[in-house]
Amino acid sequence: MEGVDYLADERKKAEFDVNEMKIVWAGSRHNFELSDRISKLVANDPGFSKEGRTMLPRKELFKNTLRKATYAWKRIIELRLSEEEAAKLRHFVDEPAFTDLHWGMFIPAIKGQGTDEQQKKWLPLAYKMQIIGCYAQTELGHGSNVQGLETTATFDPQTDEFVIHSPTLTSSKWWPGGLGKVSTHAVVYARLITNGKDYGINGFIVQLRSLEDHKPLPGVTVGDIGLKFGNGAYNTMDNGVLRFDHVRIPRDQMLMRVSQVTREGKYVQSDVPRQLLYGTMVYVRQTIVSDASNALSRAVCIATRYSAVRRQFGSQNGGQEIQVIDYKTQQNRLFPLLASAYAFRFVGEWLKWLYTDVTQRLQANDFSTLPEAHACTAGLKSLTTTATADGIEECRKLCGGHGYLCSSGLPELFAVYVPACTYEGDNTVLLLQVARFLMKTVSQLGSGKKPVGTIAYMGRIEHLMQCRSDVKQAKDWLKPSAVVEAFEARAARMSVACAQNLSKFDNPEEGFAELAADLAEAAVAHCQLIVVSKFIEKLQQDIPGEGVKQQLEVLCGIYYLFLLHKHQGDFLGTGYITSKQASLANDQLRALYSQLRPNAISLVDAFNYTDHFLDSILGRYDGNVYPKLYEAAWKDPLNQSDIADGFHEYIRPLLKQQLRTARL
Numbered sequence: 081m082e083g084v085d086y087l088a089d090e091r092k093k094a095e096f097d098v099n100e101m102k103i104v105w106a107g108s109r110h111n112f113e114l115s116d117r118i119s120k121l122v123a124n125d126p127g128f129s130k131e132g133r134t135m136l137p138r139k140e141l142f143k144n145t146l147r148k149a150t151y152a153w154k155r156i157i158e159l160r161l162s163e164e165e166a167a168k169l170r171h172f173v174d175e176p177a178f179t180d181l182h183w184g185m186f187i188p189a190i191k192g193q194g195t196d197e198q199q200k201k202w203l204p205l206a207y208k209m210q211i212i213g214c215y216a217q218t219e220l221g222h223g224s225n226v227q228g229l230e231t232t233a234t235f236d237p238q239t240d241e242f243v244i245h246s247p248t249l250t251s252s253k254w255w256p257g258g259l260g261k262v263s264t265h266a267v268v269y270a271r272l273i274t275n276g277k278d279y280g281i282n283g284f285i286v287q288l289r290s291l292e293d294h295k296p297l298p299g300v301t302v303g304d305i306g307l308k309f310g311n312g313a314y315n316t317m318d319n320g321v322l323r324f325d326h327v328r329i330p331r332d333q334m335l336m337r338v339s340q341v342t343r344e345g346k347y348v349q350s351d352v353p354r355q356l357l358y359g360t361m362v363y364v365r366q367t368i369v370s371d372a373s374n375a376l377s378r379a380v381c382i383a384t385r386y387s388a389v390r391r392q393f394g395s396q397n398g399g400q401e402i403q404v405i406d407y408k409t410q411q412n413r414l415f416p417l418l419a420s421a422y423a424f425r426f427v428g429e430w431l432k433w434l435y436t437d438v439t440q441r442l443q444a445n446d447f448s449t450l451p452e453a454h455a456c457t458a459g460l461k462s463l464t465t466t467a468t469a470d471g472i473e474e475c476r477k478l479c480g481g482h483g484y485l486c487s488s489g490l491p492e493l494f495a496v497y498v499p500a501c502t503y504e505g506d507n508t509v510l511l512l513q514v515a516r517f518l519m520k521t522v523s524q525l526g527s528g529k530k531p532v533g534t535i536a537y538m539g540r541i542e543h544l545m546q547c548r549s550d551v552k553q554a555k556d557w558l559k560p561s562a563v564v565e566a567f568e569a570r571a572a573r574m575s576v577a578c579a580q581n582l583s584k585f586d587n588p589e590e591g592f593a594e595l596a597a598d599l600a601e602a603a604v605a606h607c608q609l610i611v612v613s614k615f616i617e618k619l620q621q622d623i624p625g626e627g628v629k630q631q632l633e634v635l636c637g638i639y640y641l642f643l644l645h646k647h648q649g650d651f652l653g654t655g656y657i658t659s660k661q662a663s664l665a666n667d668q669l670r671a672l673y674s675q676l677r678p679n680a681i682s683l684v685d686a687f688n689y690t691d692h693f694l695d696s697i698l699g700r701y702d703g704n705v706y707p708k709l710y711e712a713a714w715k716d717p718l719n720q721s722d723i724a725d726g727f728h729e730y731i732r733p734l735l736k737q738q739l740r741t742a743r744l
């Protein structure tokens with residue numbers, strides 16, 4: 081029945097002010113109002129309908145995405161949306177498109193690595209979308225190893241140009257989104273060669289296609305790399321392949337903030353660190369951490385609502401069966417994911433602050449916090465995307481058989497999300513970057529250099545190596561100081577153990593390679609400490625709204641106690657807790673699940689997702705799942721006729737043959 085709220089009873093159970101929680105989730109009243117307004121605008125516009133998206137063949141799917149992305153741009157202009165509003169609109173349109181890379185990487189690369197003059201020339205064109213750009217770094221042969229890229233940019237002093245060339249098959253650019261069929265320009269990363277000397281990787285703005293007829297320019301070979309994982313999903317994006325055959329560009333299209341080549345061909349290194357060349361990746365990794373909470377909360381919202389609708393077993397005297405959300409096993413799989421969505425939200429907010437801070441410092445030529453910013457963005461990108469991809473898949477399983485239907489929204493969400501574990505840096509490679517940072521920190525402990533920021537805890541290494549948990553009863557695990565010390569001691573001890581093992585090797589690089597798996601685990605421990613600490617710090621702020629803070633305390637407790645339970649081996653193995661204390665943590669975790677249970681539906685309502693954005697029958701706001709699933713099945717193209725195409729060709733002869741055999 082339309083108009084009935086099947087989750088109304090669940091909503092009545094809430095012990096907190098949901099509207100205030102919506103503001104906490106959004107980060108501010110301004111953000112909430114912005115998201116609320118733009119998400120409804122998109123949901124109510126038939127131009128942004130998602131109907132049938134997963135059924136479309138690739139060419140139609142792609143064309144449909146071009147239509148939507150350009151329609152979005154038209155609406156942005158017509159409604160005179162600000163940059164912030166436009167970004168929200170693209171987010172709620174919810175379909176990966178070339179515009180993500182244009183706004184998300186091409187423009188930031190020019191902003192971060194271009195001189196003022198270059199920005200003045202290129203940004204207005206890009207802002208008006210008079211040129212469309214992508215970020216062409218990865219090659220067929222190399223992605224993680226950026227220093228190993230093979231494309232060359234050789235300076236020709238005769239003509240004051242760079243010659244961009246792909247010397248080998250493996251040097252073909254491979255993967256850039258928006259490249260395959262749309263971009264007119266790219267920021268291309270290539271080896272800078274001048275006067276016969278190779279100066280390593282630098283960015284260059286290269287035009288790829290004619291602005292008149294969109295044909296590839298002479299010397300440019302460009303196309304799409306082919307179908308990717310999942311139905312619909314990331315296949316809306318034209319990830320591309322690109323080869324250059326001695327393509328000439330003016331010298332001033334080398335991005336020259338980090339280093340320059342003079343008219344005479346002299347290479348000049350600025351006084352900014354070379355690592356700023358990687359600045360776009362730092363920026364995007366930071367946005368990916370915020371996006372993790374979007375994707376995970378979306379999956380959790382679907383699984384939580386459906387878990388309250390779905391009933392199995394336990395009917396007494398002909399009454400209703402039990403809601404599956406009441407099974408402790410379901411809670412133990414679902415509630416930590418709900419808690420993680422909130423945890424990633426808050427660490428994402430903090431990381432945004434850190435990124436803004438480091439950007440301001442860089443502008444003032446203070447490079448001191450760059451290594452920490454790199455370690456935090458790399459580590460948290462790795463931690464949150466791994467947990468989110470795994471979490472979306474767990475949510476699919478939490479929805480039983482119906483979770484496997486595309487109409488649950490979960491298969492597509494997973495297929496779109498899972499490459500986040502790979503793009504912007506493979507998650508293991510990124511953890512090893514964090515490990516390098518940690519090993520450097522440990523090696524400098526005796527030097528008098530005081531660790532600051534997220535590694536300040538290493539400054540208390542003597543205490544952290546010896547201390548023991550003083551938890552005596554389950555509720556002691558609710559004390560923030562007990563928890564922070566536990567996570568600090570575990571992270572510090574794992575790092576120190578790695579450093580001690582490394583010192584046994586004559587060649588440190590050999591040692592690092594041999595101990596890589598342990599080092600990656602130490603990096604995870606450090607990153608989990610950051611997430612836990614930032615959640616606890618958030619709770620120390622003034623949080624208005626009846627019961628809101630209490631709910632966040634429950635979620636925070638679930639987040640860290642679940643981690644403690646899952647990684648018990650680390651906490652026990654490093655000797656910080658006893659098995660009795662581990663068991664008390666688990667008792668407290670179960671108690672928190674019971675406290676969360678009546679609030680579960682309202683905690684996912686606080687994400688304020690429209691049904692359009694969720695695009696899931698199982699996650700519908702009104703919980704009206706079964707009639708809508710039944711209705712949706714009949715919309716499948718296979719059900720357009722009672723007799724399937726192919727029946728006469730294949731099935732009928734088979735049945736006739738069986739009839740003949742039966743008669744024999």
Ligand SMILES: CCCCC/C=C\C/C=C\C/C=C\C/C=C\C/C=C\C=C\C(=O)SCCNC(=O)CCNC(=O)[C@H](O)C(C)(C)COP(=O)(O)OP(=O)(O)OC[C@H]1O[C@@H](n2cnc3c(N)ncnc32)[C@H](O)[C@@H]1OP(=O)(O)O
Pocket residue numbers: 174175176180184215217218223224225226227257313355356358359361362364367368371450451454492493496502503504505506509513516
């Ligand atoms: C259901 C439908 C849903 C629809 C949903 C709709 C829309 C979704 C919308 C949004 C989603 C959100 C985001 C999506 C965004 C993008 C996805 C699309 C595009 C993806 C693009 C890309 O992937 S671009 C390519 C990215 N490539 C990489 O990340 C490469 C990884 N490799 C590296 O970064 C490095 O080179 C390295 C980290 C592995 C280092 O290599 P190494 O050789 O060891 O070191 P170097 O010699 O290069 O450097 C040494 C020193 O530099 C330090 N360092 C390294 N990196 C950095 C850095 N970034 N910043 C600062 N410092 C750095 C390093 O620590 C060394 O320092 P020391 O010498 O002091 O030790």
Ligand SMILES: Cc1cc2nc3c(=O)[nH]c(=O)nc-3n(C[C@H](O)[C@H](O)[C@H](O)COP(=O)(O)OP(=O)(O)OC[C@H]3O[C@@H](n4cnc5c(N)ncnc54)[C@H](O)[C@@H]3O)c2cc1C
Pocket residue numbers: 181215216217218221222223224225254255256257314319499502503504505506507508509512596
């Ligand atoms: C959907 C999608 C969109 C993308 N968009 C873009 C884009 O717009 N622009 C762009 O330039 N690129 C893009 N990429 C490319 C992406 O950035 C790379 O794929 C990514 O950086 C990983 O590099 P790789 O493919 O070389 O993996 P590899 O490095 O080859 O990884 C393969 C395996 O080797 C392991 N490994 C590699 N090195 C080490 C090491 N040192 N120690 C231990 N293990 C190691 C990895 O953990 C992994 O398991 C995109 C990729 C995808 C999937």
